[in-house]
Amino acid sequence: MLHPPELEHLHRPDPDxxxxxxxxxxxxxxxxxxxxxxxxxxIMPGDFVxxxxxxxxxxTTLLRVILGAVDVQKGEVRVNEKPVRGRNNRAGYVxxxxxxxxxxxxxxxxxxxxxxxxxxxxxxxxxxxxxxLAYDMMQRLGIADLAKRHIRQLSGGQQQRVxxxxxxxxxxDLLLLDEPTSGVDLKTRDDVMHLLHDLNHAGVTIxxxxxxxxxxxxHLPRIVCLNGSIVADGPxxxxxxxxxxxxxxxxxxxxxxxxxxTLVAESAHFWIDRNGGEPxxxxxxxxxxxxxxxxxxxxxxxxxEHHHHHGNSA
Amino acid sequence: xxxxxxxxxxxxxxxxxxxxxxxxxxAFMGTYIVLRSMSYIGHGLAxxxxxxxxxxxxxxxxxxxxxxxxxxxxxxxxxWTTRKNPIGSDAAIGIVTTASFALGIAIIxxxxxxxxxxxxxxxxxxxxxxxxxxxxxxxxxxxxAVVFFFAYKMFLFNTFDADVARFYGIPTAWMDAIFAxxxxxxxxxxxxxxxxxxxxxxVVIAPIVARLLTNSFVKMTVLSTLIGIMCSVxxxxxxxxxxxxxGASVVLLSAVVFVAALGWSRIRRHLSxxxxxxxxxxRLPSGSVD
Numbered sequence: 001m002l003h004p005p006e007l008e009h010l011h012r013p014d015p016d017x018x019x020x021x022x023x024x025x026x027x028x029x030x031x032x033x034x035x036x037x038x039x040x041x042x043i044m045p046g047d048f049v050x051x052x053x054x055x056x057x058x059x060t061t062l063l064r065v066i067l068g069a070v071d072v073q074k075g076e077v078r079v080n081e082k083p084v085r086g087r088n089n090r091a092g093y094v095x096x097x098x099x100x101x102x103x104x105x106x107x108x109x110x111x112x113x114x115x116x117x118x119x120x121x122x123x124x125x126x127x128x129x130x131x132x133l134a135y136d137m138m139q140r141l142g143i144a145d146l147a148k149r150h151i152r153q154l155s156g157g158q159q160q161r162v163x164x165x166x167x168x169x170x171x172x173d174l175l176l177l178d179e180p181t182s183g184v185d186l187k188t189r190d191d192v193m194h195l196l197h198d199l200n201h202a203g204v205t206i207x208x209x210x211x212x213x214x215x216x217x218x219h220l221p222r223i224v225c226l227n228g229s230i231v232a233d234g235p236x237x238x239x240x241x242x243x244x245x246x247x248x249x250x251x252x253x254x255x256x257x258x259x260x261x262t263l264v265a266e267s268a269h270f271w272i273d274r275n276g277g278e279p280x281x282x283x284x285x286x287x288x289x290x291x292x293x294x295x296x297x298x299x300x301x302x303x304x305e306h307h308h309h310h311g312n313s314a
Numbered sequence: 315x316x317x318x319x320x321x322x323x324x325x326x327x328x329x330x331x332x333x334x335x336x337x338x339x340x341a342f343m344g345t346y347i348v349l350r351s352m353s354y355i356g357h358g359l360a361x362x363x364x365x366x367x368x369x370x371x372x373x374x375x376x377x378x379x380x381x382x383x384x385x386x387x388x389x390x391x392x393x394w395t396t397r398k399n400p401i402g403s404d405a406a407i408g409i410v411t412t413a414s415f416a417l418g419i420a421i422i423x424x425x426x427x428x429x430x431x432x433x434x435x436x437x438x439x440x441x442x443x444x445x446x447x448x449x450x451x452x453x454x455x456x457x458x459a460v461v462f463f464f465a466y467k468m469f470l471f472n473t474f475d476a477d478v479a480r481f482y483g484i485p486t487a488w489m490d491a492i493f494a495x496x497x498x499x500x501x502x503x504x505x506x507x508x509x510x511x512x513x514x515x516x517v518v519i520a521p522i523v524a525r526l527l528t529n530s531f532v533k534m535t536v537l538s539t540l541i542g543i544m545c546s547v548x549x550x551x552x553x554x555x556x557x558x559x560x561g562a563s564v565v566l567l568s569a570v571v572f573v574a575a576l577g578w579s580r581i582r583r584h585l586s587x588x589x590x591x592x593x594x595x596x597r598l599p600s601g602s603v604d
Contacts, residue, residue: 093481117467118483150529
């Protein structure tokens with residue numbers, strides 16, 4: 001459905017490919033606080049990674065570290081083998097729709113073109129090929145007809161596409177999305193996730209943050225569970241387990257495997273009470289009722305195969 | 315002819331030229347100020363710069379350079395106060411600019427001879443406009459036009475969403491500093507024509523009127539500038555006949571234009587079948603129309 005040729009250069013099927021993002025022993029935060037501690041993470045070309053964790057677990061901070069917008073207090077961050085320094089990054093960022101000023105007088109086209117700002121920063125207009133690139137991107141995302149519309153005059157899904165197009169127009173090496181499904185309706189959420197899967201199949205490396213386990217995380221090929229540091233990293237069937245969820249969320253969450261689907265009861269106590277106290281699925285044993293450090297360790301939960309994973313093979 | 319009578323006076327011709335440039339300059343800068351919801355900073359900076367003007371004068375320092383630097387430093391101080399302390403920007407503006415204004419008033423009240431000179435700065439006076447003022451206004455206008463022409467794309471992104479603009483490589487801290495410097499310059503050169511107390515309105519009203527009439531950023535900028543020029547020139551021309559202070563005359567005329575534009579946009583929205591198709595400032599919570 002969606003194979004933008006412009007994105008082909010992002011696609012690197014080479015098994016010896018170098019990571020797009022390399023984080024070594026990274027501790028980062030704001031002022032003196034440490035939001036992330038000792039994070040080791042590799043993001044390979046073609047990866048589609050979901051950062052999962054509760055509020056304050058460092059999901060957004062991790063995105064900002066990749067963008068070079070957070071002080072790295074310890075460790076090393078490399079994007080495309082170059083140390084991240086302020087604003088030399090090559091990442092396309094899609095903000096949460098809730099943070100957009102919808103009264104700002106810009107059209108869809110003007111918004112998408114913003115992605116090209118730094119291509120020729122001192123030129124007051126855009127070059128012809130840049131306009132064509134942006135138009136092509138809009139066409140492929142199905143919003144070309146809306147180019148002259150004000151950004152407020154769109155549906156939620158269309159709005160999300162505008163900001164995706166803006167990010168893609170900057171010809172990024174990877175796409176970073178902050179909670180792309182938060183605050184949108186069910187249909188928009190599914191549309192957005194389909195679109196992202198299509199983009200990933202076309203070779204775009206994607207990292208998104210989410211707090212929705214069932215609706216978003218379990219559908220991604222790779223999940224990184226965060227709680228200040230990386231608790232687990234791997235495909236959903238390896239990562240979405242009661243033990244890991246307990247460590248990430250500090251709450252018991254039964255996990256159900258049903259016809260190959262992974263379902264998580266995100267409010268376990270309520271759910272169990274409603275069933276007369278009889279749990280219907282696996283929950284951690286009683287010893288985990290107290291605050292505990294489970295036996296899961298990043299290294300054990302880490303799945304080495306993900307280094308060979310590529311978007312087109314997913 | 316009676317209507318052309320004021321143009322027989324050199325001071326009035328100077329005032330009209332100054333009004334033309336100041337009206338356009340303030341309204342142009344105002345577009346960015348209004349869109350970043352910084353309306354209060356124009357008001358605050360004008361007061362802070364009044365303090366700087368008095369200090370420059372007391373120290374026999376060049377008025378334009380001294381007051382502009384003072385305003386720029388005030389803006390930086392506000393930014394620093396907000397960043398390094400748990401203080402909101404509105405509170406920081408209130409403290410820094412009012413303290414600066416108070417300093418100016420304190421110096422004036424100690425030196426009685428000053429009082430009359432600075433009345434023009436407070437309320438605006440066409441009589442006060444000199445050749446040097448016009449040159450200063452022209453210099454700032456040209457500087458602003460050149461900077462915004464070449465850095466248009468970066469200013470647009472930075473104004474739309476400064477946080478995200480940073481992620482796209484826009485040097486937002488520099489943009490903000492340059493903007494503060496240009497705003498300080500704008501306020502300094504506008505002060506004698508419009509008056510400290512009236513500048514905020516000259517900066518805010520024209521862009522808001524333009525916003526009511528269009529949904530396009532470029533059109534809004536152009537419209538705002540034109541409306542600013544029109545209100546400023548007409549207002550000062552009128553002040554000659556109705557014998558009202560020039561700043562007050564300009565602001566009252568702008569307010570009338572604002573009310574008319576608001577009425578027009580409301581009528582148009584009523585007549586229109588799909589309200590969201592029309593430009594304006596209606597606040598839709600979800601940001602979506604369906």
